[in-house]
Amino acid sequence: MSQTAIHEKLRLAGLRPTRQRLALAGLLFGSGDRHVSAESLHAEALKARAGVSLATVYNTLNQFTQAGLLREVAIEGARSYFDTNVSNHIHFFLEDEERLVDIPVADLDIKGLPQAPSGREISRIDVIIRLAPVKA
Amino acid sequence: MSQTAIHEKLRLAGLRPTRQRLALAGLLFGSGDRHVSAESLHAEALKARAGVSLATVYNTLNQFTQAGLLREVAIEGARSYFDTNVSNHIHFFLEDEERLVDIPVADLDIKGLPQAPSGREISRIDVIIRLAPVKA
């Protein structure tokens, strides 16, 4: 994704293209789909010599999520992950590496879902397939 | 579930039936399926005049989970939930009430699941259907 496209992406989301946001968006959306934690993105930003504080990384991730640019994925064990792929898909979670992997949901077919209780509607379905190393 | 059954349940799990564990197990397994947080279980224990510290509630929930008596459910937003239903099922999550509801998976049928990467096997599949109130 080009610099201009990133600029435009932020503008569309109603977020001012500040130096920090551009840097973080560059890291997030510059290459393919990614899964980051606040900590890991902050580390990357430091390595890239983008002066960005951890607090700003948190704020930015939350703003991006709220704007629909990211999707949050909850995993047991405190740490939150943010996924740059906001299209319809589910996840493998590699328990040994604590890492998420996207699964395209194209040919996934869930049948027999019960109806949402009245007055409520489905806002999202989260599916996480947890994988453990095969025991020797 | 009777007192004796609870006693036996702990014994089978290799956990000494201390006063605190019996009290917490009584609350957890005494009636039907439940979803508790450490905080909520602690509050219940206090109300029931069982002298149990919050630290012990945490430790006990973890021990019970490790013993397979409980299942942990991760939801975005820090707080962990523990489910007394350890059979195969999935969850509704009522976003407005921050509450979990079990869905029996009897007639649920998931097709087209991709294969686990080699060297790994599925240890669990978590499905959470998030529900929001219908906008007026």
Place this chain on the structure above:
DNA sequence: TTACATGCAAACTGTTTGCAAATAT
């Protein structure tokens, strides 16, 4: 020029832990 964004450090939440006292076997 003004409303919004940033950085720092301090606050906060949920959870874990070290250790002395208590308890189950």
Place this chain on the structure above:
DNA sequence: ATATTTGCAAACAGTTTGCATGTAA
């Protein structure tokens, strides 16, 4: 008698926030 468990308070991790400073429009 001895190994385990408990409770407290302190430590801890991840995350959020207040406020002075900096920056985009």
